[in-house]
Amino acid sequence: MLAMTKSRKRAPLVMTALLAAVLAGSALPAAAFADDGRDAITAAALGxxxxxxSSYAEVKQVxxxxxQNGKVVTFTLSVTNTGGKDVSFIDYWVRLISKSGAQFTVKMMPQDKDKNTIPAGSTQELSFYSTVNEATSLSDLKFRIIKWDFTLDNFERTLGEIPVPDDFTGVAPAGSSQTVKLSGTNMSLYVDKFTLGKNEKYSLPNVKLKLENVDNxxxxxxxxxxAVRTSQGYTYPMEAxxxxxxxxxPQETKDVTLSGSVPISVSTDGLQLVITQNLxxxxxxxxIAFFQLPAANQQDSGGAGEEVQFTDENGLYTAKMNxxxxxxxxxxxxxxxxxxxxNNGSDSLPVPNMSGYFLLDDAVKVEAKVVTPAKVLGMAKGSSVGxxxxxxxxxxxxxxxxxxxLQEKPADKTAADQTPVDVLEFETPAEVLNVPISxxxxxxxxxxxxxxxxxSxxxxxxxxxxxxxLYTAEVLVANEEKRYANVAKLVANLRAADGTVYPASVLDVKDxxxxxxxxxxxVSCVLPKGANASGMNLLLGEAVSSDGKVVSGGGGSTSNTNNTTTTATSDPxxxxxxxxxxxxxxxxxxxTxxxxxxxxxxxxxxxHIGTSLENRVLTLKFDYEITKDTGTQVNTEGRKVVFQLNDTNGLRAIxxxxxxxxxxxxxxxxPxxxxxxxRVGQYKGFHISLNNEDLIYKLSFLKEYDxxxxxxxxxxxxxxxxxxNTWFAYSQD
Structure with missing residues (x-):
């Protein structure tokens, strides 16, 4: 295993892997101290x-x-000068040798070629690389430190050798944060979240990497x-x-999300994260570095009322089943x-592009539509969407x-594989599927x-x-937006106490x-004569079109029956x-x-209601007042007021x-x-002329009317x- 020393041991806060020791050219890990509850580790020298x-050299970060080009070994030689004079590294070199005696050419990284002097009282880190044969493993290697000596036949005087331990892997353990040098800047890195989704073809590792700049x-x-590397040695790229x-x-933290795919037939046990640099x-x-990821965790699952998390290439989301x-x-x-x-994170996120299906009794799959809010473009920090x-x-x-x-569709529409990724599962027994009744x-x-x-x-x-x-329910809707808004278009049913369901129509407002x-x-519903309407409840819901969109509001009548036309954008x-x-x-x-x-x-x-008969024309007169509630919009389409004069003796109903x-x-x-x-307002002397030619022949029988x-x-x-009222007389009130 990788030889490392621990400083200030702390219990890990999250089930994450260490993602550290990222190197820019010769930039190699420095001592790290975590203050986030994770184990902070420092890469120990092999020797x-x-x-x-007054000076010495240590081998680190092997x-x-x-x-496809073979095996490449990288390592760091840390040279410390404790003396009072500068040390010239031109006088020294390092050889890479197999334990069987084979030698491999060592070259210094281009960016370190000018580091020839180690000033007094300082440490200089030099990066090297070497190409070795396919049969060589890390534990086969040793490092020989030499000083050039032209008095010797081979011009080299061996100062010492540092072998790679037999149990050395070069893989950093999981559960730690580490400070590393990136292009000369100290950065604290750790994996904040590691999940493993899947679809029919691939396992889908996803790593959320936090990078904190602890420098000035x-x-x-x-x-x-x-990339991720499997326990069998297969390597698969990850997109950053x-x-x-x-x-x-300085003192700022940013997130980088890594996502990739591994064929479903390949085991994902013991995954490692691999970081490389192309020269x-x-x-x-x-x-550059290798890190052990924890045992694969599937995306969370839960039940109603539970909060679960999932990640994609955009970041971390929290979902709750209501x-x-x-x-x-x-x-x-x-x-x-x-x-x-x-979105409980620190940065804005897009609304996830979801799809999904229901699974009945773990056997029957029913494809579903996912309805997303049309008026939401993204998710700011701390915001939610339904x-x-x-x-x-x-x-x-x-x-x-x-x-x-629930599945998520790939964000990259040009990707060859567009198979949705399983990200969440929620489960419930069938007996809890009833809508609570208020x-x-x-x-x-x-x-x-x-x-x-x-x-209400x-x-x-x-x-x-x-x-x-015909039964109607008057449903009052209060707009709680800060702007003018359409009322959501609803679908309605009336449900009787015996479980019978009667589809209903909704007369919406237009504006x-x-x-x-x-x-x-x-909300109106036609019931057969004699149907028991007591104990009924009204079931309402947001109308959705066949393409999975919320039907826009704006007038007309909606119904969940085929014989009613809707004037909305499309039929529910x-x-x-x-x-x-x-x-x-x-x-x-x-x-009355x-x-x-x-x-x-x-x-x-x-x-002041009265009637008169002149030239065989019956006239109804009265005073009236019509007031309007201007604070409440109501659609009056199809609604009438009917005035009826019904003779109490049954002679006439007009x-x-x-x-x-x-x-x-x-x-x-x-005027x-x-x-x-x-008309709306207060008026006197309103009159209606009613043609009724034979009424004159019944005058002697007309006494009162309703x-x-x-x-x-x-x-x-x-x-x-x-x-x-009395025929052909005026009431006093």
Whole structure:
């Protein structure tokens, strides 16, 4: 094993490997002291030879690299002069010899050729390299220190020899940080994270390397090559993300991410990290350092509520599973997972390019869509994004265990292998896939960037038809963005106590809602006559298109049935991020007198009601006031108000209706418009002419009538106000 001395031993904080001793030319490791909880190590000398009474030489940092050009050995000769006069290294040299007697040519690194003098009281480090034959191992070698002596036949006087120990490997142990010299700058290096992903073809090692400049001047990182070496001796290159032109200022820490691939058939036990430098002038690739990586760790897995981490070539992410759910969708079910991915590091990261699949009972694979937020470009330090994963299965299919496997697509679209990489796994039993149901008085916060809002159920109403009833839930949405924003487009279902699911439509608002503003969504569902609506709950979720994008808001009605058209960007194909409320009791209050009748966003009040008959034309007259809640947007499409004169003896029922959307004043309105068309405001003398030619023949039978006001929606009605009045007379209120 590599001979090293430890200083200030500390327990490691993370399951990482030592990545140290990176060398720029002749720059070799110096003594290191870690102050980060890791073992700090110093490369020990293999041996020492005295040059004279006041100076000596030590052999350090011996490495061997095997590549297509053969085996290359690099080492450092550290010369210390404790005397009062300079020592000229021109008088000395070092030989590399095998223990069997074979000699190998030793050359000094080009950048050290001018280091000829070791000043008094100093230490000079000189770097060398040599090419050896394929059969030679490190333990076969020894170093001979000589002094030139021209009085001898071979001109060399041997001062001493330093053999490489039999158990020497040149590989630094795992679990330590180390300070090294890079281009003359002291740097503390350590592996902050080591993970091993996989796909169908490759194991995918990933190393996050932290580099801290502990010197007093800046460093531009040299261009090194990185690789992993297996226990069988196979070497595979690793790409260094963030190394090019990287400048590290004094006392600053930067990250470099290394990623590579190893064929899945090759064992990844005992992986080592290899650092090399290409000497273009010498056309030589020389070894710099080798480091033992810990036993391979797969990317983390977890369950709902747990935080796990994964790395890629961009950096370290933290993921949390908020929940996995099984949702109704027509004659299928949707499997969906809600995740939060966070950047807890010091630098910004891109949103990971994810894909994935669900695995049912460890046997059935169901490909899924990953929905990423459209209004997020990247992840700043300390920020998070929500990711949704969804897939469809037959609603009749039963399983006991659900596993979500998340994969990441390669960032380099030009790479030959585009196979996604498995990075995360989450698992949950099937019985916990139900969406929690909130109390009807509670609220739900949607935190997606650009759609931050709060939802609450305001009221439930019932509209009657001939063979069906229409139930509506009024859902109030408060915009919690600091800008105007579209309300998220929703998909809705009503679920009965017996488990029956009724698809619902959502009448969205058309316009963006201002900061702090509100919108009222009308969720409607048609039920058969006699269906029990008590104990129902409302299930909502964000609409997603067939291409895996969140459907944009901005008006119209969305439905999860095929017979309703949506005016959104595209039709919803599924939904994600579900939330549910218990529905309150039906509120069908009937106003009498006709004051403050709710027709959201309007309130209608009517008094002084009267009728007259002239020239066989029946006229209905009244005073009215319509107020509008301008702080809440509501889509009134398809909603009508119906006025009905219903004779109490059953002789006649006369009706007049108008759309709620017509309440808004128009630029073409004349001063008399509010006497013939309902408008927002307070008006007197409104009249409606109703042709009813045969009413004159029934005058003797007409006594009283019910003046009924209905709200009509999708062919169904609910009574919202009623008063009794005498024919051809005016009420006093």
């Amino acid at each position: 020492r030879v005295d040059l004279n009474g 490495n061997m690299l095997s590549d 001047h800046s460093l531009t990182m040299p261009a090194y090559q990185f 993300k963030g190394l090019k032109d990287l400048v590290i200022n 273009a002038d010498l056309k030589l690739n020389v070894p 929940g996995m759910y099984r949702l109704p969708w027509e004659d299928q079910d949707i499997l969906t997972a809600d995740l939060t991915v966070s 990711l949704q994963v969804a897939a469809k299965v037959p609603y009749t299919y039963e399983f006991k265990k659900l596993k979500l496997v 109390d009807s008085a509670a609220s739900f916060a949607l935190t997606d960037p650009g759609y931050r809002s709060k939802f 159920v305001q009221a439930m109403r019932k509209y009657e038809g001939k063979s069906t009833d 963006k809602v201002g900061p702090g503003g509100k919108a009222l969504l009308i 194909d599924m939904y994600v991020k579900p939330f549910a409320f218990w529905l309150p009791q039906v509120n069908n209050e009937v106003k 007198p006709l004051k403050d009748i709710p027709l959201a966003p309007y309130t209608l009040s009517i008094d 009706e007049w209706s108008t759309d709620l959307s017509s309440f808004e004043p128009q630029s073409s309105d004349s 008399d418009t509010a006497q013939t068309k309902l 003046f009924n006001i209905y709200e009509e929606f999708q062919g169904h009605r609910r009574l919202v106000g009623t008063v009794k």
